[in-house]
Amino acid sequence: MFRYLLLALFLCATVPLVPHFLSGDGALFLSGSGERPVRDERARDDERETEGEKAFRIGRSRNGHYVLDVIINGQPVEMLVDTGASTVALPESVAEEAGIILQSSAYTVPVRTANGETSAAATRIDDLRIGPIRLRDVEAMVIRDQSLGTPLFGMSALNMLRRFDFSDDTLLLVQ
Structure with a gap:
């Protein structure tokens, strides 16, 4: 019973x-x-926001690189994650599309790229977004198009994050 x-x-x-x-x-x-x-049907598997923490995940591309779709000052830009780049590096044409217009006299900083030595212009990006992550006042270099073909997401942006981690062919960015 x-x-x-x-x-x-x-x-x-x-x-x-x-x-x-x-x-x-x-x-x-x-x-x-x-x-x-x-x-929220708009939420994607590669984005999440938890209490006080914003995160973005991206898988490795077929060629072994991590490529981010970012928004720079409201302009969509595809960037290659490059931990060997000390700063974010933008080709001049990409910078101009994002509203970063520099005088020729600003190209005074000597830099080494995969295409050799050249001069770059130091600048700052007002607003850079990756999924739910938003970075402000990011240190950057603008390099003439013939010396840099692909925008680089370098350490000046990565160091603004709480952490970033490469594991299992995935890059995790956390703010």
Whole structure:
């Protein structure tokens, strides 16, 4: 008799929860109001925001590099993650599209690129966004197009993050 009483109590406690398990959420949510949580359909698997922490994940490309789609001053830019670059480096044409216009006389900083030695212009990027991550006042160099073909996401931006981690062919950026 005691077993039947325990079984009845167990069923009374669990039967109201069955709809939550059958809803396909894969999770159980209990709230005092009885409302179901609303999922943000715009959220992507490679982005997440937790309490006080913003994170972005990206997989390694076929050629073995990590390529980020960023927004610089409102302009979309594809950048190659380069831990060997001390700063963010932008080709002159990309910088101009992002509203960074420099005088010819600003190209005074000697730099070495894969294409050899050249002069760059030191500048700052007002606003740089990667998914939910937003960086402001990022140190950067602008290099003439013939010396730099691909924008580089260098250490001046990476060091502004709380952390970054390369593992299992994935780059994790955390702010």
